[in-house]
Amino acid sequence: MIEVEDLIALVRAYNPRTDTALIRAAYDYGREMHEGQLRRSGEPYFTHPVEVASLLTEQRLDDATIVTALLHDTIEDTRASYADVAQRFGEEIAKLVNGVTKLTGLELTSSETKQAENFRKLFMAMSEDLRVILVKLTDRLHNMRTIRHMEPHKQAQKAHETMEIYAPLAGRMGMQWMREELEDLAFSVLNPEARNSILRRFVSLQKESGDVIRRITSDIELELERAGLEANVMGRAKRPFSIWRKMEEKEIGFSRLSDIWGFRIVTTSEGDCYRALGAVHQRWRAVPGRFKDYISQPKSNGYRSIHTTVSGRDGKRVEVQIRTREMHEVAERGVAAHWSYRDGVRAENRFAVDPAEWLAHMTERFEEAADHAEFMESVKLEMYTDQVFCFTPKGDVVKLPKGATPIDFAYAIHTRIGHRTVSARVDGMRVPLWTRLRNGQSVEVITAEAQSPQATWIDIAVTGRAKSAIRRALKAERRGGHVRLGRELARAAFAHAGKRLSDKATDTAARAMGHEDGEDLLAAIGASEVSARAVIDVLFPELSQTRPVPDIGPEKAIVGLDPRSHYDRAPCCQPLPGERIVGITNRGRGVTIHAIDCPRMTEFEDQTERWVDIHWSPGHHAARNAVTLDMTISNDPGVLGRICTLIAEQNANISDLRFKDRKPDFFSLLIDVEVRDSEHLHAVIMACDSDNDVAQVRRHRAQSTRPATDESVPA
Known part of the structure; x- marks a missing residue:
């Protein structure tokens, strides 16, 4: 170490x-x-x-x-x-x-x-x-x-x-x-076999060709010296996975793979980068379509370099990257270069990206995603794709993923322009909307006010921003019909379960299922994105429980205590199975169990010898753990009885009930409920919260009724 x-x-x-x-x-x-x-x-x-x-x-x-x-x-x-x-x-x-x-x-x-x-x-x-x-x-x-x-x-x-x-x-x-x-x-x-196979081929190639990297490095250094350029040249073989991926993409064998060597030229100035490029191209033939200038068009993470592929010795293709020392530092450290130190001070690198700007670029697309599928699509598109750079008719640069189309270009400019797109001109020529854009092309989007997004555009677009915007527009058009259908499906599902559908119930389920509101949930049901049965399962999980599970009794509920030890659940936090807990030893009274986030734990920070490392036993606990609910309900006939019935339907027992406040229009009360674990409590709260006459229901955290001195003496 x-x-x-x-x-x-x-x-x-x-x-x-x-x-x-x-x-x-x-x-x-x-x-x-x-x-x-x-x-x-x-x-x-x-x-x-x-x-x-x-x-x-x-x-x-x-x-x-x-x-x-x-x-x-x-x-x-x-x-x-x-x-x-x-x-x-x-x-x-x-x-x-x-x-x-x-x-x-x-x-x-x-x-x-x-x-x-x-x-x-x-x-x-x-x-x-x-x-x-x-x-x-x-x-x-x-x-x-x-x-x-x-x-x-x-x-x-x-x-x-x-x-x-x-x-x-x-x-x-x-x-x-x-x-x-x-x-x-x-x-x-x-895939260890594939990797080892590539490594074996490298060994064979080295025996046949000798030290290729040393020879090509010497050739490049000689050409740079002739051009009067001061630079460092580094060469390496590409990693096995990079080679394997290229073989898979191109569907060719190792013997037909050409550019398995990579070289970097690190110069002292930006001008020297282009002079070095000229020296390399004068000496070796450039491979068409394999030139990228990331100095004039940097990547969003600050990467700057010139990439070119040339035919070197014996016709072997080699990739050459040319950059300055500052660019090389950013290329090696990326966004981390922002925190790099040199000689005791934060290194000033004009090419290092401000992390705040980089994060804004990364998260901009994700925030627009409407649901889980769109979010994941945005993440994968943003993280897995390279970029192409296209120009507006005014010369502004638009960065897009590789394979992007005029649809993506239009939505990258503005959502409204994307919605109104009818066709596009690329380098002055009219092209179909599914045309794949290439680096350096000039794109003009043609719009019409009467146009609206088409369903086929989802398959044409490749960016998460465009796909999300198209889906939102299409969903908005069909939303009214989906909401009506979803309401009928939900009403039928509730009736089958012996329950009554209400706006409060759908709003509660929507929050639990990650939807914006009840109407959004109904639209998802109507669009077959969510089943009505799933809503029933969320609101009334007891209806989907079919197999009885043996209960874990209090004597086996805690792992980490001597079976003969006495323990109490702290009344201040009322910890439940499923929550992280810690034990505090008390003289003559065994151990008191607290939730790990209980505010009272700060009182024992200097008494670590009293802390006991414990956790709940895994499994199905008996519904004997009392927890207090703080509830506000309408003061109407039958409401309190209905709430008690809702709690009973969740297989939870009411052990005490105390009124805090009585008003002409509402009651505020505390209800002690015996539950199995934190999930059982969540189900009880959700069932109560779905009732129209419940204005508020939450877990009540009370101060301990036990004198503070009781827990101030070590066991």
Whole structure:
């Protein structure tokens, strides 16, 4: 494991003004918190955070990011709390650590609906501070480097997630080196035979051709020297996954693959980049259609470089990238270059992208998505595609994904123009709307006021923005009929279940199912996007329960306590199965169970010896856990009885009822209900909230009725 002084030396190499005391404190605190924990390899767990921090020093990141890497698993996996981290290291670092913690549990390869919601959380974390994602990506990189110690099915799951999510995200952030390594590490898990085959072919090729990279590098250096240019030349073979992907896309074998070598020329000025391009093209024949100038048209993540492919020695194709030293730094670090340090100060790089602007570009399209499917479509289109640059008749540049059409171009300018599009001219010639646009083309959109979006446009468009706008327009046209049909389907489903359909019920179900309002939910039912039965299942889950499950009694409800120990649920927070809990020992009274987020837990921060690590037993708990509901209902005959019936229908028992306030038009009351777990409570609240005569219902959190001194004496 890297020692703290060695880690500090790595940071000091690029930031002599680093806060060494802060890094030492974080190192010692992280090692203490992870004491006794082991990785699957058998190494101390703390080796992982230290390696993540070390990898981040290669990107010359600031002290806060390095410290976050050292602490990134403490809140999630140890007894450390947010408050403790904030007190020791400040709010900035605590927020970063907490941000990484929130991302740890995201299941990005789960069902599409859950995946979309988790992606929203991912981009929300990015919007708060992009350094959270930098730590998470580096965390994933180290985990992939050591993935061989995991079980095979876990390796496959992590590799798929890396290939589908983290590698493309690293690419969109401009960290191409990380994207390539993540892809190749995942490739070695998902298709080891293919990867090994490519590596064997490389070995054979090297035996046949000798050191190709050294020879071509020397050739390029000689041409640059003749042109009087000062530059560094670097060459490398492309990674196995990059080669395999190209073989799959072009459906050709390794022997027919040409450009498997890549070379970079790093110059001192932008003018030298173009002079170097001239020297390369004078010496070798340029391959048509393989030239891209990202200096005059940079990518959205700040990437600038000239790309060209030429026929080199023996007719072998090689790709050459030409850029300045500043451009190279951004190409290596991407958006992370914004935080890079040099000689103790933040490195001023005029090409580094402001993270706020980059995030605005990334999230603009996602915010327009109306549902989970559209959101996921937007994410994948944004992350997986390259770009083409087209021009308006006035010369303005419009950036679009590769394969975009005039429809996408029109919607990129303005939604209203997209809706009114009838045809387009590309470079002065009239073309069909399904024409694929190419770099540098001038596009003129022809509109008509009477035009409206057509259903066929969804298949023509490739951008998430265009597809979402078209779907919204088409949905608006058909919405009225869908709402009427959805209402009839819902009414029939409610009647079949012995329930009465109301606007309050549909609004409640809409909130639970992620729809804007009840009308939006009815429209989704009418459009066959949601079944009426699904609404019944959400509002009345007890109707879909068919098989009895044995109950877990109080004596087996808690894991982590001696079976002979007595315990109480704290009345201040009334913790339920399904919620994270902690035990506090009390002299002569066993253990009191609190919810982990209970406000009273701050009273015991300095008494950690009283904390007991416990959790609820998995399974179906008995409905004996009392919880208090704070409810406001209409003061009308029969309302209270109907509410009690609703609670009983959820298989929950009312153990007490107290009126807080009585008014001519409403009652405010507290109802003690015995439930199984947090999901059971949620079902009870939803059933009550769907009734028209319930103005408000929420979980009541009361102060403890027990004297404070009772829990102030250690057991």
